[in-house]
Amino acid sequence: MGDNLVEVENLAKSFEIGKGQRVRAVDRVSFEIRRGETLGIVGESGCGKSTLGRTIVGLYPATTGRILFQGKDIARMDRREQREANRHMQLIFQDPQASLNPRLRVGDIIAEGIDSYGLAKGKEREERIYRLLELVGLHPSHAKRFPHEFSGGQRQRIGIARALAVEPSFIVADESISALDVSIQAQIVNLLADLQAERSITYLFIAHDLSIVKHISDRIGVMYLGQMMELAPSEELFATPLHPYTQALISAMPVSHPAQREEREQIVLTGEPPSPIHPPSGCPFRTRCPVAQGVCSEIAPDWKEVRHGHWIACHLVQ
Template identity: 60%
Template sequence: MSTKNHEVLIEVKNLKKHFKVGPKAILKAVDGVSFDIHKGETLGLVGESGCGKTTCGRTIMGMYGATEGEVIFDGHDVHKLNKKDKKEFSKRAQVIFQDPYASLNPRMTVGDIIAEGIDVHKLYTGEDRTKKIYELLSLVGLNKEHASRFPHEFSGGQRQRIGIARALAIEPDFIVCDEPISALDVSIQAQVVNLLIKLQNELGLTYLFIAHDLSMVKHISDRVGVMYLGNMVELAPSADLYAEPLHPYTQALLSAIPIPDPEVEKSKERIHLEGEVPSPINPKPGCKFAGRCRYAKDVCKQTTPELKEVKPGHFAACHIL
């Protein structure tokens, strides 16, 4: 992993993103999330589909306006930037999207796709622009001959490499990797994750890595945050979280990871969650996991638990801890 420091690049403070879905119905996709990301680290964000991971990432990037809370990037609130500063922020922060085919314009050549940001920010022209495109293709393991081709001529893994090259073109500090491997074959996933780790080491990048594949998140992340229905329920260094998960939801998630050894897999206790996942629309007070938790007490159904430090550097939002 790249050299880490304790300088904070991004502070997310009580971030909320609510969507109005009816006359009196509000979907609370992200509901009061706080964490920070240090320069040069990878923070993994995991949870079931629909827990708010992607919405959180997009609100941090300013693609969605925040309902409440702040996203402080290098000392400035992303949601209060003027036009000039917004453009500067878009140069320093980029996204790698989930579906590499949907996020690439089929009518543009790979060279022009990669150079989109370069052209917007007027960084290179003429021969310098071409040279930069070739450099970026080489950086992500593709050839310069690929620059004149179109996205449909490539495999899923190659398309995602093109998406990564596009994100790197304007030399950002921070990249939101929004489920960048979930649309790829398992055999290709590790290659893309290893490429992201290599690029981080070489270029000093900072990542927010959003995924639901827990084993892959363990491989790339320095710290991991676990989300459940819009809330952060646990946040800890990767090794601590996987060795000793504290929140009952994290314990259940990790118990579902298959182990390659059939004997160990057979004897492993799997935590089955009972009950329905509650709706994120107009949620009731209390812990959102209370209805599925085997340890739930009365207090869990009445009061929403705060994310607190249970052990040094290990945070959990749970009344029983």
């Protein structure tokens, strides 16, 4: 296993939508997440990145494939081992308002995991709640309030405190800043980075804003129609994107400097993403790819390492 905390091997997750039809939201995805790193996942809405994160932490059962945590296959763990693994794999949700129970006070929301795992009681439990609130930039007195009394950014801090309460080693941040104002987004991203430095937390950071993902991630994976198109170190991915889809995404990023705007050639993709119910044959991106060839419609590209640490699924890149 080496330094890998999480390993995903040919993971697939499909959902039945009636009349015998199934949507394969995640399709044969493989990668690893190293201890203490942040792996960013980007892609258009509906590409399967949130389903991927939720399947890894166990909210959805995998259809096929394996998820290894600390070198052990989660599906083969006994009940005690799975419960302990669940404690160390936490999720920060996209919508902080929808993910916080409006009937509970903030202190009890944060303490749900503490109570479930019997980590602290009485005065120790109370002090632990206060420390967590202070850790995420809130005041201990906020423990007595209800979620509706807070702003969106404050509610997301509460969600982070809840995730931290059970001392996880791995956190999936599922679009955890997309519902927040831009100024608040930066605060939450900086908070996550500080917590990682202090507690050696490993992140899977899911978002559609490439500039934020670039800022926080050590490596970045690009998804399209349930499949991983490219994965590489952050700086390398932005400097030399190899997959046509990655190139198009990066070309569409906003640029502040006028000279850079003139230098950059924007790649405009035609058409809409295909239906995940009836995905195209071969490469899923070929119907919108500006350089697609005959082989792209006939054979699905292999997931291959073309440079050290740089993976891609494309027939045209060797």
